[in-house]
């Protein structure tokens with residue numbers, strides 16, 4: 128079984144596995160890893176507080192991404208894979224650019240930092256056999272998803288919004304969240320079916336995600352993995368969004384089928400740092416999707432994002448669509464850092480889940496608008512929350528008449544646009560995007576499916 | 579000959595304490611029905627007649643109660659509405675288990691064990707498993723003891739998913755899923771530890787504490803606040819009482835063959 132369950136590395140990689148040389152490993156560690164993982168590997172490097180989850184204390188011997196029984200050491204190949212691919216969605220970068228020999232020395236060095244190898248040697252889990260995509264039975268996979276209780280944490284549609292999600296903490300006492308299974312690009316340990324089977328059977332130690340090795344047969348786990356894979360949605364990352372001209376009128380509602388003809392653009396978000404310059408909360412909103420159309424006079428946006436909880440109380444969910452104000456010339460500040468002292472005002476369209484309304488204003492701070500500033504202009508808005516997802520439709524004049532210094536959107540020209548999203552259920556954490564360019568096209572929508 | 583009846587009586591007392599602890603009587607009854615008579619807890623010394631060689635039998639006993647002299651904490655109820663399967667199993671609101679003060683002013687869920695005095699002696703672990711049940715989305719028992727190397731049988735008595743996330747510092751940690759009612763898993767702890775915490779992440783109120791010892795001399799205070807360490811070899815002992823919120827207290831005691839020493843603890847919160 129051992130050979131089956133190790134990660135399938137190329138035969139060359141196996142052959143290249145060199146003899147351990149701890150001095151070489153230690154030197155490479157000091158050069159590449161210490162700034163995050165710390166000089167003594169205690170997870171307390173210089174950059175540690177600016178990362179969430181925190182870099183691992185490698186002396187504890189707790190490893191998340193294993194192909195081995197819960198509580199046992201990872202295989203060398205597990206660690207090699209983590210180093211090679213990094214852990215997407217966390218601060219752990221990939222080290223593909225390092226020679227394989229160096230990566231192997233780092234693997235040996237990481238292993239030497241804790242006693243887990245001696246205390247609980249790697250015990251590969253039986254991954255069974257891949258039935259192959261043609262024998263994948265998504266209905267059986269869905270049944271397994273329900274029977275195994277994945278939804279308790281990951282939610283019925285896998286959006287990370289299960290009933291237990293907000294209460295989860297990791298072994299180190301920090302708040303953590305179940306992965307949003309629809310965001311394959313955000314899986315730490317790989318989004319392919321084999322990676323999913325491995326996660327399910329081995330569990331993710333140090334986190335609430337348990338091992339199902341005793342609960343699910345390898346065959347059920349494969350069907351489950353094909354189902355989970357089918358939940359993943361391909362993102363359309365883009366720096367440019369086109370807003371087609373809607374000759375037959377703007378889509379009238381959130382569910383208007385005319386939206387389907389408008390291309391969707393996805394934008395990544397990152398949590399803003401707190402006042403101490405730290406990342407102190409898990410990332411619950413990782414991306415925003417939007418579509419935009421215009422009719423020559425106004426632009427209508429359909430914006431959606433996954434937020435695990437519907438919060439409309441005093442710490443409400445919220446969204447800001449940011450445009451540079453008319454006074455700003457050239458590149459505007461990055462939204463990650465805004466607002467700072469002396470930073471320019473922005474034109475913000477701020478929607479709050481408390482009022483379900485949007486107000487636009489040219490402001491130097493978010494809170495002036497969140498608290499309903501007096502000089503704000505209301506925008507026509509519809510919003511709905513369903514199973515872990517907000518959808519907000521807002522309409523903004525291309526050239527607002529009654530708002531001094533508002534951004535003027537000129538068809539045919541690039542208009543920068545960025546998003547900030549607040550999750551009330553995550554202590555009001557704000558997550559922001561970088562700027563994307565939007566062009567109001569002179570052409571009607573091309574009839575192509577965009578999902 | 580004179581010792582015989584007293585001995586039996588003590589044994590029974592031990593079992594009563596065992597049944598009383600960790601669960602209310604009606605829960606215990608429900609459990610035995612569903613789980614084919616699995617008792618909520620079986621102290622290691624309660625193995626007589628089960629075909630397992632008992633630990634080298636002494637005949638001393640340390641007995642006592644754990645009083646509580648602090649302010650009676652307000653009972654806090656657990657909100658189970660997130661999982662209807664949990665809610666369904668309770669007609670009455672369920673109180674938190676961290677501080678349970680009995681009507682007679684004693685404290686429940688205190689783990690009492692011989693901390694020192696047994697050095698140099700070895701006690702083979704019983705082959706019988708200690709059962710940790712999950713019933714009504716509560717652990718039964720809430721606090722328990724087990725010997726190093728003794729099987730721990732973890733049972734899901736509920737028709738909902740529990741994950742059992744046990745984080746010993748001295749043994750191999752594990753986090754396993756039990757999605758199906760009736761599922762059982764066998765685990766063990768390989769080294770002494772006061773206490774191992776096990777928790778369920780699906781139901782954040784679920785926590786159990788397991789004392790892992792190289793000997794069978796431990797007990798958990800029950801609904802009368804009593805505990806009893808039975809069949810001790812004659813000797814001088816340090817006995818420690820551990821409570822999840824109020825920490826630990828130690829007392830010393832001397833027992834001779836056939837004698838009963840009494841030791842009381844008093845937590846004030």
Ligand SMILES: [Cu+2]
Nearest residue numbers: 740778780781
């Ligand atoms: Cu549970």
